[in-house]
Amino acid sequence: MGRSTTAGIQAEIAKGVFRPHTALTNMALAYYQNASNYFAKAIFPTCPVSLSSDNYYIFSREDLLRDNWQRKPAYGKVSPTVVGEATETYVCHVDQMIMGIDQIRQTDLTRRQGPSVIQPKQQRTRTIAEQANIHQDRLFAEKYFKAGAWKNEKEGVDSTAPSTGQFIKFSNDNSDPIAFVDNEKTEMNQISGRTPNRMALGINVFNSLKVHPAVLERVKYGGSTANPASVTENVLAQLFEVEKVAVMKSIMNKADMGADEDMQYIGDPNAFLLAYATNTPSIDEPSAGYIFTWDMLGNGQMLPILNYLGENGTHTEYIEGLMATDMKKTSDDLARFYKAAV
Template sequence: MSRNVMSTNAGIAAEIAKGWKPNQYLTNMSQAYFAQPGDWVAPSIFPICPVATSSGFYYTFDKGDLARDNVARKPAFGKVNPAIMGTGENQYGCKVDQVIVGIDQIAALNYQRSHAPGVQDPRRAKVRFANEQMSLHLDILFAKGFFHSGVWGDEWQGTDSAPSGKKFLKFNDANFDPVHFFDERRRDIKRRGRRQPNRLALGYDAYLALKEHPDIVERVKYTGSTANPAIVTQQVLAQVLGFEQVKVLESTYNVAKPGEEADMQFICDSNAALMCYATNTPQVDEPSAGYIFTWDMLGNGSYTAMDQYEGENGTHSEFIEGLMSTDMRKTADDLATYFTDCV
């Protein structure tokens, strides 16, 4: 029934007779724990690389040949041997993931008749839910593919005392020297991978430890004023440590099973960190520690696809479907260093 009919006494009486209750739903608020868009992790660390087919190959050029001095003195009346420029190939394979959420068309009438702006269209809410599921799943795939022990060849572990080998004092230790430590690790990557690492991804507790470290605070405390006090933010930390970007991995998810009390956890290990070099967008003749290959399976220009369809006759239901096809691929192991037990 339209709003004009509802506004008449006869219309209101008719709706009450059908079971409608005046002011059943508030029109100016609702509760929904959707994540903040900036919390999502995956696309901010490694670039999205769209691909035309679900699987295929990409070229790799031999780093040793590119970095070797192949120039030699030309012999009289002769020539030098041709330089070798080795090439190889690697493969990607995108897998399709799916989510489906249902809409009870009869139950939806209560929302529609209440004229509450936030919930009057259940379809809109369910589409947002499905989209959020896509982002949540992408971050989980990122954590499984890139952000755990055993993925990267260069891995360091925090310790409480006497670090040796690939050990370091934990970030919350006052004797830990964060600027010197990350300078040394950047030097390692530059030497072996020919690129200066530009990104530092920090688990939430690792970030808090660095943010509150006395050495970091000491370096910024005189940069503020009464009106604008010095605060250690992600941008400030990036400047102090020498990175283009510091990203805090703060997306969360519920690890409990359906029917159990929610158990909210950080998707990425809050005590870990990843330092790497990555391009902002896919590049030709440029390395990147990782890529997120995405397949546009339906040809709609996006690696996520949404669809809506009716349920079976008599069910008075419809469904929202979300599809996503990705492959989290480590493409240059020598351009990243992973840190565990940072706190």
Template structure:
């Protein structure tokens, strides 16, 4: 018999501070997402605003791009050039999530010396934080990443493309580098900026990653120790953009009480090529903006608070608040591709 399992052995362990039925404090099965999977802040710039809703200027592209310089007549002057402007609006709504903490059951964790992953407060603060990130990606997908949003839209087909169609990324006859070179040229011509970001749905990324033309272009770039492989950074170099972002965030599409229905948030077969300024600017266009309002006046568009519940309930709550408006601001600086695979 194991001496540690005898009465005397158990008493000796208890005397040394052993506690039965303790939870592990160095691991848990918490399905929090990889923070790098979330996409919303990676594509379009965040623009903090002082008012929850207001206006912003839009200068007329046709006037800016037109040659308004004329030969000066003798003893006279040319007519003033037209420099038109309009305005558009944004409106930041406030979204909220609240999660409760039972103060009585929390005592078990405190008294069992179970810090870290087992700490209910820490876990629920992280839960509220991830809820904010998840919600932002869902708004991003709804406002930017699906068919019918952008004026310039292309469709993948299985054969004989025409007009605004292309062979699917998964077709060996598709020429990805030439195709994106042409689309970058189109946006440069119509929008006066060279696209710098390409967002890929997960299956669209896999289609490009496994495409024989791309594999052929990189096959001599590896070594035995580090074989060549297609990554978002490699695709960015091949297509001539600053960033290729794979849209990997997932969510449970089922309601409370239903069986889970795990899905990717963004259309896995879609892609978005666009120009976005790195930061808000008064003299620079951007295909989209994420307007954010500090609804509590503390400079943060995502804010958290903790407060006690009603007396007698022995509860406290963690609150997350967010106020944003993700808005398409320049339709000619983006192009959406649907049914890529």
């Protein structure tokens, strides 16, 4: 007698040896992305704020970078130097995501002695956190990583004689990405007094740079037969002399619920951004952009996740996530966007 007969199956169920319709205990399929794929918080710093909206100061770049020292006249004094200032406003709007748990179904799963992986609160909490990363990357791409987002923008062309506002595409072996970026950094430094220290690369731009002759020529002697030279984000950061290179690898399904899937990279895969940003918010340092983040519940949590019961008779409970951010461009002079780079 065994599982090949009805009586055998019933006996194993009674002993607890065999449990029908139970999910596997050692695996489950969940398409969570690698945390390193997300890019929003890797480029511009997060600035926690205590109010949902308020003003911040902008001091005149022209006044700060002028030589305002004057020769003191005998028995007199020079005129006071005035540094102009203005204010801008951030506004953090609250976004929300809610997921439900069917308590009746959960009772059935519990009585089947289902695997520990079926922990609905933990699973939904992780899903909300994952979705928060996708949401922030989408907001970042819509605000900072698109044509028209910045005052200074250039477009890649196949021609080896680009005109004003153009550059040779990095997918063209006749281009020199390192020399081009060096020149752009020099121009930005001349205007602002800050040298760009961040690069955000679309995935196709990153892939092209990894095989570009000008890049490979500079790294090929750093390898050996056992450990051949490879072009990584860190290697590119050293070649371009920036603190950080972030590759925009995160994806999202851009189709509406019920429609056929439309999986795409969140950031434009053929573009890149060059910018100066601080590692932490500072009143003494400018930054091309900030991610203003408000703890809307007043408890210091920037992504609070709460659990509450549904209405009587529904036998449900809910997991809720909240976030309130404002992706704010704070200096047009400290960033440049390059579209159609490949």
